[in-house]
Amino acid sequence: MRPVTTVPVPVTTYLTPDGQLVSSVPVGASYADGSPLEWGGPLVPGAVVLDEQVAPRASWSGVVRAGQVLTIVDVGGNQSGDCLLYNAHDTDERYSAPDTLAWQDNAYIRTGTVLRSNHGRALMTVIENEIDRQDTIGGACSRESNTLRYGHHVMYHHGCRENFLTEGAKHGLGMRDIVSNINWFMNVPVEEDGALGIVDGMSAPGKRVALRAEIDTLVLISNCPQMNNPCNDFNPTPLRMIVSEPDVDYEADA
DSSP: OOOOOSOOOOOOEEEOTTSOEEEOSOHHHHHOTTSGGGTOOOSSSEEEEEEEEEOTTOEEEEEEOTTOEEEEEESSSSOOEEEEEEETTEEEEEBOHHHHHHHHTOSSBOTTOEEEBTTSOEEEEEEEESSSOBBSSSOOOOHHHHHHHHOGGGTTOOOHHHHHHHHHGGGTOOGGGOOOOEEETOBOOBOTTSOBOOBSOSOOTTEEEEEEESSOEEEEEEEOOOOSSGGGTTSOOOEEEEEEEEOTTOOOOO
16 A cells, blocks of 8 residues: 555646646646655665666666666555666667566566577666566556547546656657567456456555666667556556665565
8 A cells, every 4th residue: 555645636747838738737636745655665785876867658778787786666655667778879679578478487577587689699688677577468457548448538648658658769669669668566466367457556665676687778768658457556656776786795585
């Protein structure tokens, strides 16, 4: 369950005249002293080189250099962070869900999972993980899929696909570059009959996952804006992205 704020306002977003996506949640409600934003730091010891917050329903991107570690923090709990990975020097090489799952013979991403490219090469490795499993088969929401699933009244709700396109454009990426993604902190169980579900998350405020870059990796994040199913607890909240240079004597679990 999420910590209760003292500000009784709904979580909504709106576009400013200059096209910026802004959350209506007051600063005091999201960043008050003692809020979950202060809970999660980097999962590995070392020097922090970047520490940024991703607003609810917004996008983020950055290059994580080989050897650096990216810690993703689920600030409010049960917040899906959709993710795409690319070789920072050749974006035609990008994350491949089929290669990743086939190499490890498992349907979930867990500690030790090597996130592989369409060339079979290691892009990043999950070296620390504070929840049981992470998803890479549930896909990303979009305006089109939202309309199909939930009705025409939601056709103006942007989705992760739109976030990926907006953020990817900063790096010369377009529609042809959007592939199957990872969903950090999202609960997509595979049932005995093979059916998939999108259900209430397994995460909690401050839960984290840490990824070590094996090559220079461009990371795209969509802080999932979905408000029509339980993947975000119907209440999108921030994510936190921390890049660090790990201590030389640090030994990862993976």
